[in-house]
Amino acid sequence: MRFTIYRFNPETDTVPYMKEYELANIEPGTMLLDALLRIKNEQDGTLSFRHSCGEGVCGSDGMNVNGTNCLACVTLVDSLKAPIVVRPLPGMPVVRDLVIDMTQFYSQYRAVKPWLIVKDPIPEIEFKQTPEQRDKLDGLYECILCGCCSTACPSFWWNPDKFLGPAALLQSWRFLSDSRDQAGDERLEALEGPYKLFRCHSIMNCVEVCPKQLNPTKAIGNIKKLMLKKMI
């Protein structure tokens, strides 16, 4: 099977280029990450990409494969059309080959204060939640910050420094819907303005690519609804 992979080493290359690789004897059930590792080990040791858990848990190996963002470790090679075109996640600075600089993504994540803010004295033993309150966090807390969604979002491409992006906004909603959090008003306040939240036009690219089947668009819609309720 043929692979076309994006290559760029800022120390030696002036411009990025696509390099072809041919891989034979791919066993059925092979994941793309395993194929890339085989290419690296058998053919070209200079090929660089991030990976760690190998099972869709750590979120390190987000990449753009045949035009769609995905995690290489949970993408079956059989499900892809040859030649398989592998590029780094779009719209981010490339460190080398498939490795991108995620600084912007993380700083947007940090901007939504992804932690519990509690003003009352903190309980001595534990925070209590009813099962219903806990259920509200399902579909929100599972995000592994792989970046597939935000780097698939046109609004994030145009304004990566101002629009928070789907991943960060999903986390914003995660803390807004947490019964233990006491900074709802401040959180909403911080999202006002034309950019941070309202650059989202419900294009839903984010939903399509999320490897954890999460729904940032719905979370963003919920934030807007909550803002509207507070306004009225």
Place this chain on the structure above:
Amino acid sequence: MSYQAKGLQAWFFQRVTGVFMAFYMVYVLWFSLSTELFTYQIWLAWFSHPLMNMATALFFIQLVVHTWVGMRDIVLDYMPGDILRFITLTCISLFLMALSIGMLRILFSLSFNIL
């Protein structure tokens, strides 16, 4: 850089004005198609009715708001750089203001007609 009707309001206005204008346009279309002999007299009487006059005025105000939010969205999305954005938005707002003044003049002359 100043953008009026920032986040939530702009988003909310966009929806409300969209719904109102859709109703208005359907009504205007329905009326003009269902009236058999659509003469100037009928048209004048129709548009000079205080309710219709008000609805039309509202329609054009909303059209300006809707256009402003929509154009601002396009500029913020597709135009790089704050300076370029600022210049374009200023031009658009001047154009929309000129348009509104023209619209108001026409509407007022209509309502004076029935007096």
